Amino acid sequence: MSALERFAAEVGAEGPVTVVGGRTQWDVGGAVDPAAREVRAPSGVVEFEPAEMTVRCGAGTRVKELDAALGEHGQCVALPAWEGASVGGVLAVGRSGLRRLRLGPVRDALLEARYVSADGRLIKAGGPTVKNVSGFDLCRLLVGSLGTLGFLAEVVLRCRPLPAVSRWFAGEAEPFDLVHRLHQPSSILWDGTTTWVLLEGHPADVEDQARLAGLPEADGPPDLPAGGRVSMRPSSLRSLTGRRATFVAEIGVGVVHTAEPASPVAAAPEVAVLNRRVKQSFDPTGRLNPGRAA
Amino acid sequence: MNEKEPLPLVADLQRALAPDRVRVSPLELELYARDASIIAGRAEVVCFPLTTAEVQAAVRVCRKHGRPFVPRGSGTGLAGGATPIGDPVVIVTTKMTRILEVDADERVAWVEPGVLNLDLSRAVAHLGLHYAPDPSSQQSCSIGGNVATNSGGPHCLLYGVTSAHVLAIEVVLPDGSVAMLGGLDPEPAGYDLRGAFVGSEGTMGIATRIAVRLTPLPPAVRTLLLDFTSVDDAAATVSGIIAAGLVPAALEMMDAEITRAVEAFVHAGFPEDAAAVLLVEVDGLAAGVDAAASVVAEVGRAHGARTVRVAADEAERALLWKGRKSAFGAIARIAPNYYLHDAVVPRTRLVEVMRAVYDIARRHDLVMMNVFHAGDGNLHPLIVFDRRADGVLERVMAAGEEIIQACVAAGGVLSGEHGIGLEKRDYMPLIFSADDLDAQARLREAFDPDGVANPEKVLPAGSRCGDLQKIPEGAWI
Numbered sequence: 001m002s003a004l005e006r007f008a009a010e011v012g013a014e015g016p017v018t019v020v021g022g023r024t025q026w027d028v029g030g031a032v033d034p035a036a037r038e039v040r041a042p043s044g045v046v047e048f049e050p051a052e053m054t055v056r057c058g059a060g061t062r063v064k065e066l067d068a069a070l071g072e073h074g075q076c077v078a079l080p081a082w083e084g085a086s087v088g089g090v091l092a093v094g095r096s097g098l099r100r101l102r103l104g105p106v107r108d109a110l111l112e113a114r115y116v117s118a119d120g121r122l123i124k125a126g127g128p129t130v131k132n133v134s135g136f137d138l139c140r141l142l143v144g145s146l147g148t149l150g151f152l153a154e155v156v157l158r159c160r161p162l163p164a165v166s167r168w169f170a171g172e173a174e175p176f177d178l179v180h181r182l183h184q185p186s187s188i189l190w191d192g193t194t195t196w197v198l199l200e201g202h203p204a205d206v207e208d209q210a211r212l213a214g215l216p217e218a219d220g221p222p223d224l225p226a227g228g229r230v231s232m233r234p235s236s237l238r239s240l241t242g243r244r245a246t247f248v249a250e251i252g253v254g255v256v257h258t259a260e261p262a263s264p265v266a267a268a269p270e271v272a273v274l275n276r277r278v279k280q281s282f283d284p285t286g287r288l289n290p291g292r293a294a
Numbered sequence: 295m296n297e298k299e300p301l302p303l304v305a306d307l308q309r310a311l312a313p314d315r316v317r318v319s320p321l322e323l324e325l326y327a328r329d330a331s332i333i334a335g336r337a338e339v340v341c342f343p344l345t346t347a348e349v350q351a352a353v354r355v356c357r358k359h360g361r362p363f364v365p366r367g368s369g370t371g372l373a374g375g376a377t378p379i380g381d382p383v384v385i386v387t388t389k390m391t392r393i394l395e396v397d398a399d400e401r402v403a404w405v406e407p408g409v410l411n412l413d414l415s416r417a418v419a420h421l422g423l424h425y426a427p428d429p430s431s432q433q434s435c436s437i438g439g440n441v442a443t444n445s446g447g448p449h450c451l452l453y454g455v456t457s458a459h460v461l462a463i464e465v466v467l468p469d470g471s472v473a474m475l476g477g478l479d480p481e482p483a484g485y486d487l488r489g490a491f492v493g494s495e496g497t498m499g500i501a502t503r504i505a506v507r508l509t510p511l512p513p514a515v516r517t518l519l520l521d522f523t524s525v526d527d528a529a530a531t532v533s534g535i536i537a538a539g540l541v542p543a544a545l546e547m548m549d550a551e552i553t554r555a556v557e558a559f560v561h562a563g564f565p566e567d568a569a570a571v572l573l574v575e576v577d578g579l580a581a582g583v584d585a586a587a588s589v590v591a592e593v594g595r596a597h598g599a600r601t602v603r604v605a606a607d608e609a610e611r612a613l614l615w616k617g618r619k620s621a622f623g624a625i626a627r628i629a630p631n632y633y634l635h636d637a638v639v640p641r642t643r644l645v646e647v648m649r650a651v652y653d654i655a656r657r658h659d660l661v662m663m664n665v666f667h668a669g670d671g672n673l674h675p676l677i678v679f680d681r682r683a684d685g686v687l688e689r690v691m692a693a694g695e696e697i698i699q700a701c702v703a704a705g706g707v708l709s710g711e712h713g714i715g716l717e718k719r720d721y722m723p724l725i726f727s728a729d730d731l732d733a734q735a736r737l738r739e740a741f742d743p744d745g746v747a748n749p750e751k752v753l754p755a756g757s758r759c760g761d762l763q764k765i766p767e768g769a770w771i
Contacts, residue, residue: 051537051642074539095481105480107489108458123733124726127707129638131455131670133444133493134708134718134725135752136734140457140489149485150733161539180399183513183579204581231481235400254480267484270473275484277740282733294485 003042003058004114004122007153010039013120016290019151021089022062024082028093029146033290041088041153045069053159054111054128059088059152075159078103088152094144095229098221099198101179101252102186107143109157115142115150118283128156141278147289149282163200169210170196170218176238179252182209188251189221192243195251196221224248228262231255303359307341307383310351315342315389326366326384332633332681333374333716337364338381342389346464346472346502349385353500354470356383362746365496367407367439370431372634373715375443375495379750385500387438393417394503401508402461402478407438407501411445414506423508426453429711430619441501444493446711448544448618449575451669453509455711457492464503465491468742478505490737495713496748498741512543512577516587517605517614520594521568525549525652525664527598528570529644532668534593535574536641540586544575545669552621552663552676559624562617565601572599572668573618575611621665622676629661629678633690635697639706641671650700651675658693660686672710673701698724714752722754731757 001009011017016036043060050073057066063081070076079090080097091113096106112126125138142149166186175190178197182188187198197213198221199206210217225246234254240247246259267275275294279286300308300318307316317323317340328334338361343349356363362382369376378384390406393414397403398421405414411432415424428447429435435445441463446455453459462476476488491498522528528547535545548556549570557564564571572594576586591602605611625632639647648664655662655677666674675697679686698708698721707725708718722731735758741747 049640049642051533052640053536053541054640094486100480104454104458107486108454117729117733121729124730125733127638127725128705129640129671129707129710131446131450131638131667131672131710132707133446133455133711133713135714135722135731136737137444137457137489137493138733138737140486140492141737143489144481144486161541176399183510201579202582202585205579208579208581229481231479233400233478234480235397250480254478265483267482268474270467270471271475271484271487274467274473274475274487274740277743278485278487278490278737281736281740294483 004153007039007042008116008120008122011116011120011151014287016287018289019088019147021060021086021092022084024085024089025093025095029292029294032292036290039151041151043086046154050075054130054156055159056128056154056156057087058154059086059091061087063087063090070159071162074162076162077157078109078160079106079157087155087157091143091152091155092145092147096255098189098250099186100250100255101188102184102200103160107140110139110143110155111158112156113139113142113152114154115152117150118285118288122153123150130158144294146292146294148279148292148294149288151288165203165206166198166200167206167210168196168198168218168220169213169215170194171215173213173215175251178213181212185209187221189248190251191222191248192240194222222248224257225259226257227260228258229255230258230262231265303355303361303383304339306355306358307339307352310355311341311343311348317341326386327378329369329371329374329376331372331374331377331715331717332631333377335377335379336381337378337384340384340386342386344389346466349466349500349502350470350472352383352385353466353468356746357470362749364748365442365500367436367442368410368434370435371439371443371715372636372712373709373717375713375715375748375751377716379716382749387500388436390502396421398423400478401510402505403508404503404505405437406503407436407441409437411435411437411440418508422511424511425459425506426450426509427456427459430622437504437506438501441492441504442494442496443711443713446667446672448546448667451545451667452541452543457489459507460488460492460504461507462505463488463491463501465499465501467499468744468747493713495715495752497738497751499747514580514583515575515577515611516583517611518574518587518590519564519603519614520572520574520599521565521601522570522572522599523568524598525570525648526645528572529648529668531572531594531597531599532644533642534597535590536669538589538593540589542574542586542590542669543577544573545667546573546618547571547664547666547668548573548618548621549664551661552624552665555624555628555663556617556621559627560613560617560620562613564617568600573614618665625663625676625678629680631679631681633677633679633694635673635675635694636709636712637673637698637701637706638710639671639673639701639704641669643704644668644671647673647700647704647706651697654693654696654700658689660689660693667710670710671706716751719752720754
C-alpha cells in the first residue's frame with residue numbers, strides 16, 4: 001500500500017474527519033467539530049526535476065523544507081513559507097505571503113492535486129505540466145476550500161527561479177505612487193506612515209529601482225499585526241490614510257493586516273447558493289472538516 | 295419558407311431580444327454548425343444578445359422550451375467546444391463588444407465577452423498596459439471565448455494563461471440567474487468559483503461581464519531568433535534554457551516546413567534551410583534582460599545554433615512575431631485543410647516526443663508541420679491535407695489519436711490551451727480515472743444540475759452515471 005493509499009484509507013468514508021497541517025492558520029474558517037478524527041497527509045518530496053521547474057510532494061511537507069530542497073537548485077515555490085506551515089495547509093487556506101505582488105496568488109501555484117474525496121477515494125485533479133486545460137479546473141476550486149471538499153494528499157507545484165538578489169528598503173514615501181513607478185516590485189507595504197519595498201532580480205536592476213524608489217535599505221519587512229486580515233480592492237487602500245488603528249497594508253494587492261480581528265465577509269446570496277451546491281456535491285454528508293466554512 | 299409561422303421557441307426569443315437578432319436561415323445555421331474544428335453539429339436557432347438581461351432572457355426561453363444552449367464567442371476554438379449538439383439554441387456573444395471600464399490605477403478592465411483579445415490590448419496601450427494572454431488568433435478571438443477555454447498564447451509562458459488574468463466574472467447561470475464570481479479584492483469569500491468557471495467551455499453558464507487584470511508593458515524587451523540544423527538540437531535548447539533557471543516571456547519553435555511556409559508568406563528573413571528555429575523573447579528591466587538574452591544565446595550555441603539573430607528594433611521584433619502568428623494563414627497556401635493538435639508534455643521530454651510525433655506522421659503518410667509553445671511543452675502538431683483525397687481523413691484521425699497517446703505516455707496532458715470540447719472528450723479516460731471524472735462531473739452538476747449548458751462537451755457520457763456513447767448523435771466529422 002502506498003502512502004497515498006494509506007492516507008485515503010485513514011480518511012475513510014464515514015464519520016467526521018479533519019486534516020491537520022502545521023496548525024499555523026488553524027482558526028481560519030471557524031472551529032472544527034471536536035468529534036472529528038484527525039488525519040495527516042503524507043510528507044516529503046516525491047519528484048523534483050530542476051529542468052522541469054515543477055515539484056511533486058506530499059501535502060504534509062513543510063513549505064520551508066520544500067523551499068530548502070528547491071533552493072539547492074536555485075528554485076522556490078510561490079507559497080508563503082511561514083514557520084511550520086505545510087504545503088497542503090497553505091493551499092487549503094489559500095492565503096498568500098508578502099511577495100504576492102510579484103508571485104501572484106497561491107491558486108496559480110498548484111498544477112496537480114491528488115486528494116481524498118468525502119467517500120475515501122483518491123482523486124486526481126489537474127495535471128503535472130505547467131500548461132493544462134484538460135477538463136475542469138478542480139485545482140483552483142480546492143485552493144482556499146479549507147479542506148471542506150477533499151483532503152490534499154499529494155501535489156505538483158510550479159517552481160520559480162530564486163531571484164539573484166532580494167533587498168528590502170523602507171522610509172517615508174507615497175506608496176500608491178511607488179507601485180506605478182517601479183517595475184514589478186515584489187512587495188510594497190505601508191502602515192500609514194512608513195513604506196517598505198522589496199526589490200528582487202538582477203543586482204543592477206535592483207540598484208536602479210532602489211534609486212527610483214529613493215528609500216534607504218532596511219533589515220526586512222515590519223512585524224505584521226496578527227489580529228485580523230482584510231481583503232480590499234487595491235485602489236480602496238487609500239481610504240486607510242490617516243487611520244489611527246494599527247495596520248500594515250499590501251499595496252497593489254489589497255490584503256490588510258490589522259491588530260483588531262476582522263469581521264467575517266459573507267458571499268452574495270446567489271454565490272452562497274452556488275457554494276452550498278458545490279459543498280453538497282463534493283461532501284453530501286458534511287463529514288470533511290465539519291464546522292469549518294470557506 | 296419565410297411566410298411560415300416561426301416556432302414558438304423562435305418567437306419567444308424574438309420577443310426577448312429583437313427579431314433581427316434571432317436567426318434561423320439555413321445559411322446562418324450552417325455557419326454556426328461548427329467552430330474552427332472539423333466537427334460539425336446542428337443549431338436549431340442562433341441568437342445575438344446585447345446585454346446581460348438579454349442573455350438571461352435567452353437562457354430562460356431555452357429553459358421554458360426544454361432546449362439546451364451553446365454559448366459561443368468568435369468560434370476560433372479547435373476542439374469543437376462550440377459545436378451545437380442536441381438541436382440547441384446557440385447564444386453568440388460577439389455583439390457584446392464594449393470595454394466598460396478601464397482603471398489604470400488598479401490595472402483592471404471590465405469588458406463584455408465579445409471584446410476581441412487584441413482590441414483590449416490596443417485600447418490600453420496608451421496607458422502603458424496590455425492584456426497579457428495572447429493566443430495566435432488574438433485578432434479574432436473574443437475574451438469571453440478565452441475565458442471559456444482558459445486560452446493561452448506564446449507569452450503565457452511567463453505571464454500565465456487566462457485564469458491568472460481574470461479577477462471577476464458576471465455569469466448567467468444555466469437556471470437563468472446571474473451571479474458575480476470572484477472579485478477585485480485579493481481574497482474573495484467562499485470557494486474560487488471564478489477559477490472553476492474559467493475553462494469550463496460553456497458548460498457552467500455564460501460570462502456576460504469580465505474583469506481582467508492589465509499588465510504593465512515591460513520596460514525592456516529582447517527578441518532572439520535561433521536556427522538549428524536539427525529539431526533535436528532546437529528541442530534540447532528549450533530544455534536547456536529552462537534548466538538554466540530562466541523563464542523567458544515566450545519560447546516558440548517552428549520546424550523546417552512551417553518556417554519555409556511562413557517565410558514565403560511574410561518575408562521576415564527566417565532561414566529557409568533551417569531544420570528548426572526558436573523564437574525567444576525575454577523582458578523586464580534592462581540588466582536582467584541583457585543577462586537573460588546572453589544565457590539564451592549561450593545555451594543555443596552550446597546546442598549547435600547556427601545563428602543567433604537579435605531583433606534590432608521594434609519593427610524587426612514585430613515582423614518576427616508576425617511570422618510566428620501568421621503561421622496558420624501561411625498553411626492555407628499549402629493545402630486546403632489542416633488539423634491542429636494541442637497537447638502538453640513535460641519540457642524535458644521534448645526531444646523524444648518530437649521524434650515520435652514525426653514518426654507517426656511518416657507512418658501514416660501525412661504532411662506534418664510543427665509550430666508551438668516549446669517553452670511550456672505545449673505541442674501543436676499540424677497535419678495539412680486535402681479532405682477530398684480518398685481515405686485521408688481516416689489517416690489524419692488515426693495519426694491524431696496516436697499523437698495524443700504518445701504525449702500521454704510521456705507524462706503529458708490532452709490539451710494546453712484549446713480545451714477538450716467534443717474532439718478530445720472521449721480521450722479523457724486516457725488521463726483520468728472514472729473517479730477523477732466523477733469529481734469533475736460533480737462540479738459541473740453544482741452549476742448545471744440539468745445539463746442544459748453546452749451538453750455533451752468535456753466529459754465523456756457516463757462520467758457521473760449512465761451509459762457511455764462515442765461520438766454523440768447529430769455530430770459528424
